[in-house]
Amino acid sequence: MFMEIFSVIFNVGLTHYLILGAIMFCIGLLGLIISRNVIRVLMSIEILLCSVNINFAAFANYVDINNIQGQIFAVFIIAVAAAEAALGLAILLSLYRNKPTIDTEEISELKG
Amino acid sequence: MEFFVKNAGIIALLPLWVFLIIMFGQNLSIYENKKFTLWLTATSTFAGLICSSFILAWTMSHNEPYIQNFIWLEAGYIKLSVGVIVDNLSAMMLMVVTSVSLLIQIYSHEYMNKDEGYHRFFAYLNLFNFSMLGLVLSTNLFQTYIFWELVGVSSYLLIGFWFRRPSASSAATKAFIINRIGDCGLLLGILGFLFFSIIFWLNSSDVFLGFSSLPQAAKYVYAATGSTPMLYTIIAVLIFLGPVAKSAQFPLHTWLPDAMEGPTPISALIHAATMVAAGVYLIARVYPIFELSNDAMTIIAWTGAITAIMGATIAITQQDIKKALAYSTCSQLGFMVMAMGAGAYAAGLFHLMTHAYFKAMLFLCSGAVIHGLNNQQDMKYMGGLRKHMPAVAYTYLIGCLAISGIFLSGFWSKEEIFSGLLANNHIVLLIIALIVAGMTSFYMFRTYFLTFEGEYRGNEHPHNASKVITLPLIIFAIPSAIIGFILCGKFGLPSFDNFISPTHEIVEHSENFILPVISLIISLAGFGLAMVLYVDKYRDKLNINLDNFIQKVKPAYNFSTNLWYIDKSYYKLIDYMVIPVCKLMSNFDKYIVDGIVNLIALMTGFSGWVLRLFQNGNVQTYATILFGGLMLLTFVLTIYWLL
Amino acid sequence: MEVIYNLFFYLISFVLIISALGVVFMPRIVYSAVSLILAFISVAGIFVMLNADFLAITQIIVYAVGITIILIFAIMLTGKISEKKLWIAFAPRTLFAFAISGAFFVTILFAITDGFKLVARESNIFSATLPSLETIETLQTEGTTGIIGKALFTKYVLPFEVLSLLLIAAMLGAIVMTKKSGDNLINHTTKTIEED
């Protein structure tokens, strides 16, 4: 009984990758919300995107090995992430120029 | 030759390109030389003219029309398409439009040269050319409608060309609104027709509303509405409403005289030769629909007749040279529509063609006169201009002879109309037509004598028109003089009837010489009356006092100068009927509709106030709320999915 | 071989999770950046294990180099501030964040394992097993580049083109936003040097 459960857990399959993706997603989510530093928020967003990519690649490998469409989507996500990072930096810098802070607690221009 | 036919769409697209080039490039330095715009425009139109002549030659030898279609939009099972049709009718119209428009463009270069809106003018001109040629080349009613509207827009833009003048902008608005009434009718008619014939089109191999299957479709609709012939007549009359507005027929004609506020070349091109003729063209295109309903035909014929006589009576008393010509146009269009309605299909189109040339020329002559007198339009201040501008005077004379039906082209086309009316037993209409012909002759020569003969009564020093202006006039004089004779179909010459209506049964005219002789006599009588009344020499000799003469026929004279009181009654109608209703509706809108909207706005504002409490300005808090919601959603969905 | 594969998976996953946690919880932002590089390279390793060689290399070249350098530049350009220790926020939302991500993880885990069942996984769509050895063999010798390239230029050509537009728009946007007002973009460098 114990050996059976151990072998199920130990032998890596799709589920393992999905769980890994979920863990990464939760870590990214955590970082996105709790960080006080804008740059760290950007980093957390990258982690979020990475976790999605892991899931895509895992599905491509286990479900759609002949067409690997998941990988193609991951390529798109990577490109979008690059654009997002560049724009994030640009926004950060123009923010920093207008109000010299990168502390999210101090940035509250959206207050309604 | 096949090449030109297969690429006939290019003729229409060339002006569009030129329009875009001029419109988007008019601030570039290259446009400081105005010749660039002229060359661009004239070259494209000339290319169109060459293509059109090849197409015309092709249609001479081919009876089957060439049709090309592209599906433009699909909505369910309704497929609407655009395309190109090349048959005798469109070939003729192409020829007329491109040739008239080329000459007028050259003329405009001189006429508009000092104007600041030169490039805009040419851009609009090209837009008009595009829409008119597109209209001519349309394969189906739907496409026709699109270009119909485009033609209206370019007409609107050009009437209001000098938009800083209040009269011009209000004239443009008037033209637009009145055309809207007609277009509304046309659209309703097309939709009604489509509604009854939709099953026919689905089974047909032709495109929806295609002209080539229109006769069968009309028969189908006639059968479908068989129990209520009234319905079919209503549809036909609704379709006819489009031409009524566009061709300035009786109830909706009031915009055309006002449209003379636009530049004179525009009056010549759009409001005399081509666009107003589009109505007649449309009647010709959908002739199979009208043919089936006698009531509709009668309505058309009588509308034409009333317009013809009304235009003629008003034109007699006009002092403004362009207004006189405008009412003359009205009257001539009435002639054509009357011919169409009476069954003389080819005669109407023949008159359309001849009229296009001589009326364009007449307008250009009047433009030359106005230009030469520094924008003086009133004939009171003209006279004796033959000495100052002989070329203009002689071409104007040729035009007058042509329109009055004294031997030149108008004679032949009018003669066909008369014989067509006679052949279809419309004796009343024939009498009206003959009277109108006499009046035409009278008022045209009245304008001629007032303008070019006698003593000069104005203050400005008249100067002669330049070569660029006179050259198009002289070129125009040639077709105005001879085209009727060439195509009359008698004396072994080619017959316009055979060319234009190979599919329609040709009405055999009774070859009598009485009718032409009568019409000639009547025209000459009109000419004589004008000479007696308006040439000082003869008037003095016969001792006629014009003012006394007018006093004697005061009620009729007032009726005519007040434009049959139509405009005034329209204004009264609007004042006492439309505006109160509008006020009522406005109040409804203000207090009830707005009240509901304001209530909703208040509610939104309140909920916004509540939601604003969540907005503390920190983006991450928003992210928390967002992901919290996402988490809840995921949770619920997972539970729902697994259980 | 299977055992090695599994061991490698756990090794890389461990490094990945630790470095991802490092990104979030490192007190100094530069360490976070270095930790991020490690995380990205680990993700590339995961891709290699999933027979996605093209994706792994793209991951390195875009994430581990491109994005990381952008982030390091951002750290350096805001140097004065980032040296102050801006750690996690002590605000009510931090508590919420822990709760939400925890609940999220549990929910996803619940969904993936079909209600925490360890054995009976055949019933749902995740019951896919490792593909056949020949397929993996061909993928490993020929690589996935060819397949992805063909797909990008045939089936996905429209998204691909739209993506190129997006990248251009992002580039232009970034340039316009970071440009100081009144800067002459073209001659800026030469001008400053001439002034010096």
Add this chain to the structure above:
Amino acid sequence: MHELYMELFNKLGIPEIFGEITWPIIPFVCVAALLIIVVLFLVLMERKVLAWLTIRKGPNRVGPFGFFQTIADAIKLLIKEDIMSKDTNKILFTLAPMIVFAPIMVIYGLMPFTEKFVAINLAAGLFLVFALSSLTTVGIVLAGWASNNKYSLLGGMRSAAQAISYEIPLIISVLSIAVISETLNLSDIVDAQSGGISYNILLNWNIFSWNIWPAFIGFIVFFICSIAEVNRIPFDLPEAESELVSGYNTEYSGMKFALFFLAEYSALFIISVLMVTLFMGGYLSPFNGYLSNILFQNIIHNQIILNIFVHFEQAFWLLAKTYFVILIIMWIRATLPRLRADQLMTFSWKFLLPLSLLNLTIVAIVKYLLNTGNI
């Protein structure tokens, strides 16, 4: 080879799994040894060549003609005190040289030195080479930042800007090679360059089917960009002595400096190998077939031994071409002055990038015409 290795484990009674795990490490050990030797030789070569070009004597005290000079240098670096100033960021300061050095070492494993001597033969090897070589930039930036020295920081920033700018034309020019040979595998790229252009005598020499001919513009772009990528004169702005003291490695000494030094020279070597592999036929001989086949086939009849000779000959050709390229790079170092920072950027974006795109277009068109048989 693999079986032999496993048999060894069997005989010694060690579980096979350790063999499986250690087997992939062996090529890296070989590569590391190769790397050390190459760098030792390159340093000596550079000093000798520069001396020759500037009519000096160069190192001539240690050993015959100063051949052991670099070994002495290496020993000096190893036993030197490792200084770290007070305000440096200790962790990153230590980590940076490793981040710079490690990817280059992996790239050595990807290179086809001979037909068989390829540690990792990947399908997308070419792509991986560029991914890894760009990783070094991160290390340099971190080194500059961790030094807590403004010259170092400037050097690091410049290096990053330069690397990113020059990587784009570099990769686009390499893309043309991928288009020509329809693969990203480095061995296949080399094989695709064999055979000449015709079966005629002389025209069947490999030299005529080198990629340098169809992608000549690409070769020029690649050559310039590769000099910039390894930060050598005239593109050595990150470590310009006259402006930035020594750029990002100003604060480094001892073993950490040695790592930078090692990385720099191995990058020079590896980029030359890459250039030779992509454009000049790699390990192939420029003639039709290998010389050793012709020379020894009547003397040695054992095919295996003959093959070993062929492998050595392949290594010889590769090294000969590589050192030729390195010689030219050194020659350029001795000849040209350093560029200005803005000239560097303008040159890359406004000149090299369009040129590389032009090259790609030409190659693509030629390839299309060849494939459709229109030429």
